[in-house]
Amino acid sequence: MTSEFPPASVEPNTVLIVDDDVTCVRSLARYLAERKYRVETCSSAIAAVERVKEGGIQVVVSDITMPGMTGMELLRAIRGHEPDLPVVLMTGLPAIESAAEAVEYGAFKYIVKPVDPQIVQKTVDQAVHVYRVARAKREALAAIGLPEGASDRAGLEACFERALASLWVAFQPIVRASDRSVFGYEALLRSEEPALRGPLPVLSAAERLGQLGRLGRVVRSMAALPLSRSSGEPVLFVNLHPLDLVDPEIAAPDSALAAVAERVVLEITERAALQTLDNVRAKVGHLRELGFRIAVDDLGAGYAGLSSFALLEPDIVKLDMTLVRDVDRHPVKQKLVASMTNLCKDMGLLTVAEGVETEPERDTLVELGCDLLQGFLFGHPGPAFPELHQDGARNA
Helix, strand or coil: CCCCCCCCCCCCCEEEEECCCHHHHHHHHHHHHHCCCEEEEECCHHHHHHHHHHCCCCEEEEECCCCCCCHHHHHHHHHCCCCCCCEEEEECCCCHHHHHHHHHCCCCEEEECCCCHHHHHHHHHHHHHHHHHHHHHHHHHHHCCCCCCCCCHHHHHHHHHHHHHCCEEEEEEEEECCCCCEEEEEEEEECCCHHHCCHHHHHHHHHHHCCHHHHHHHHHHHHHHHHHHCCCCCEEEEEECHHHHHCHHHHCCCCCCHHHHHHEEEEECCHHHHHHCCCHHHHHHHHHHCCCEEEEEEECCCHHHHHHHHHHCCCEEEECHHHHCCHHHCHHHHHHHHHHHHHHHHCCCEEEEECCCCHHHHHHHHHCCCCEEECCCCCCCECCCCCCCHHHHCCC
16 A cells, blocks of 8 residues: 555654554554564553653654543653654544544544554555654754744643743832832743743643643742741732632732731732633732732723722722833823823822833833833843842932
């Protein structure tokens, strides 16, 4: 039989067949070997994972129902080591749910038993071709310094786990406008995973995988550690997704931030999601009772900012960065900032201008009544706790 994508390399491609059905394994192995494939077999998914780690496999063909580890679990495990390796899943008990899950997790193909060896061979031929293209693409992107993102759920899970394992927290100073002394630091998540390098990709992956709660707990634990060891009394700003408000851990007496609650400002982000939660005021009120202060960011960025301002009744307000940028050259921005700072003063709230990058911006914001300032002018995010930049710290 001539396949659409015949094996073209001099070295035979290696297919790993994973199944505890001896008859099926022998039949497929014999057929593929006659078509110039090198065939290896494993009777358990656990053994297959160890073999994949050794490298040299171009395609995995696995039964879904396996002892110790299912074919779906095998697929997820493989993605952690070989993100491009095609996995063909076979099943004798087809179901819409298992087929949908196989597609979601990136199975190359879903084949129903009893299998036709010719169909398996054609599928393997196609998989080898796709594998070569994917590896070539990944190597080309690596050569020019660009990461390759995950294309399926299993790959995304593997990337997210690596990102979580390499997660660290950077801290950016927030200074008092009056004397440029340090008021506190904002904790910002960072990851060394190439495919999820910045905070937004990590957060997006966590949201897609339903792992926002887990990510939040890890970040809060990391952020609290240097604060408990620091001298003086810097305030720590910690970003909080609205879904974190329903996580019992955040208000637990033994939680990472509970011991330092009076030095912590919980900065609510993704405010549009607040509308989907019940009893937000009560949840925020309970956090205040524990000693936490509440902040909202991006005031002035539209309805969501104003709505959350009214709903949360924050202690601290961060002005939208678009208002801060070039504020020294835009009279309209100056009027908007002045009106917001005046409103906050009337309500007894502190205002933070973030994204300050130039001395003229800094001086204008001070004149307009901002209480606190944050931005590259004063310090870049870094390990706990970075020193202030002298240009930003000096008085005008």
